[in-house]
Amino acid sequence: MPHITVQHLAGRSTExxxxxxxxxxxxxxxxxxxxxxxxWVTFQDVPAEDWAVGGTPIADR
Structure with missing residues (x-):
């Protein structure tokens, strides 16, 4: 049984x-x-302050 995890920035709606x-x-x-x-698919909503790209938190962009 495959389990696929999607990590994305928080804020996606239930729909x-x-x-x-x-x-x-x-x-x-x-x-x-x-x-x-x-x-199985699970979603992990990551707050912008907990995700960085290129060394800069997304919340700071």
Missing amino acids: QKRELAREITDAYVRVTGIKPESV
């Missing part, structure tokens, strides 16, 4: 996460042929 979970699952099923019920 956006629903759609992402559906699309990610559909893609995995299409490529691997497994049943959708076997695909």
Whole structure:
């Protein structure tokens, strides 16, 4: 059973996460042929102050 973790900046709506979970699952099923019920997707919402790019926290940009 695959478990796909999506880390992204906090702020996505429940509907956006629903759609992402559906699309990610559909893609995995299409490529691997497994049943959708076997695909687990979790979201980790990371606050902007806890994520840095190029040495600079995103919250500081």
